[in-house]
Amino acid sequence: MRWFRFAIFVSLVAVLQASLLLDIIALPPLSSKPNLLLILLVFFAIHSNTSNAIITSFAIGFAADISIGSTMGSQTISFGLFGTALAYLHRVIAIRKVHYQAFAIFITAFMTGTLAHFLAILRGQTTVPNIYSDILGKALYSAVVGPIFFLLASWLMRIKNHRFGRH
Amino acid sequence: MARKLFRSHSPKRDNTSLGAISRPMLFTWFMLTGLILLFAPQNLTNDLQFTFARIFRWPLTIGKNFSLYARTRQPASDATFDRKSQYENHITNLQEQLRLKQEEIIELSRLRVRHPALEKAGFIMADVIRYSINETRSELTINRGQNDGLVKGLFVLGDNSIIGKISEVSPRTARLKLFTDPASRIAVRIGNLNIDRLMQGGGKDEAKIRLLPTKYKVRVGDKVLAGKKPGFLDASMIIGVVARCERDDRNPSMWDITVKPVCDIERLNSITVIIMNPQN
Secondary structure, three states, X not given: OOHHHHHHHHHHHHHHHHOHHHHHHOEOOOOEOOXXXXXXXXHHHHHOOHHXXXXXXXXXXXXXXXXXXXXXXXXXXXXXXXXXXXXXXXXHOOOOOHHHHXXXXXHHHHXXXXXXXXXXXXXXXXXXOOHHHHHHHHHHHHHHHHHHHXXXXXXXXXXXXXXXXXX | OHHHHHHHHOOHHHHOOEOOEOHHHHHHHHHHHXXXXXXXXXXXXXXXXXXXHHHOHHHHHHHHHHHHHHHHOOOOOOHHHHHHHHHHHHHHHHHHHHHHHHHHHXXXXXXXXXXXXXXXXXXXXXXXXXXXXXXXXXXXXXXOOHHHOOOOOOEEEEOOEEEXXXXXXXXXXXXXXXXXXXXXXXXXXXXXXXXXEEEEEOOOOOEEEEEEEOOOOOOOOOEEEEOOXXXXXXXXXXXXXXXXXXXXXXXXXXXXXXXXXXXXXXXXXEEEEEEOOOOO
């Protein structure tokens, strides 16, 4: 694992996610935007070994917490939990085909969004209305954009898509 | 068998370990970190988010400009429209400020009519920006301070009655200690009795007057007036009303009088500070 490259890449994606640049491609009616950090989470969960997947999941979750401005810790926990689960699942079921990857992104986005929402409630934070529609919209959009973003991530991290199997 | 086969086909580089730390241990440590972040005080964790925003301010701003450009879809050189919009906003703000000042003048004129004794006094209206009212503390923070001529000890009016005194002053804000605050002591007179006594705050929206002999007749509903204090209050003004009057348990020859405010302090949005000797 190229950790320095990983740190730079995650920082760049976190800034991109936090900036309003993604609003250009936001879709109505809820201005749904793809969650690029979540796509990265799935990418590293299925393209690195389990130990590295655990570290990357929590690191990306932390980046999501400080960049998106949500309840601190909620994304770290939800990303870490589901990233680790996905990494272990990948040891049993290989997620290689594009539509499998899209489905994995969709499910992970929905689960992390829901858990982060409950953790925010637990912390006493008020949440936005239509939260589940928002989570669903983001999950769908991320699932569509994800496999394309995987190509960019593979190129930047110098990871060949078919190099890794089940670990 | 399948597991053996699976392990034999796993790439070598994936068997890397992180020293003596096992995966469950790694997961547990990270999870604990996440929980600490979740339950840490928000002012500490907010600093992390603010630091991120401060470090990446420049790229985040670029994104904002692009986004606004894409959303508005306006011609690039629409400076005239921007300037016009700025002037219109400025005029709207000025009109609103003028309206508020006119309301303030009307209210202050009414105060002078209601309290002729305070004819030479200056009044400063202020908005309440924070309420700290509980059993141990009864204070309000207002949006006027030293820059507006406020000093410690000035009396404050709320709904035409004295509600407390200025206790702390900063250049732009001031803290007002209500007469119900346990640390507050104000000289008062009850109804028509020509005798001054010290009223001490009792918390819980009430104050106490003690050391008044039972030979004086005090009834529930009697008005309580804040005593004159040269330089701060040149005329007695109503501060509360007697809510309860019982013999003192420790000294039955004295009254234990409970006084309640005559206005709902927690609903006050604005108050008036009395300056008896205004400089201007």
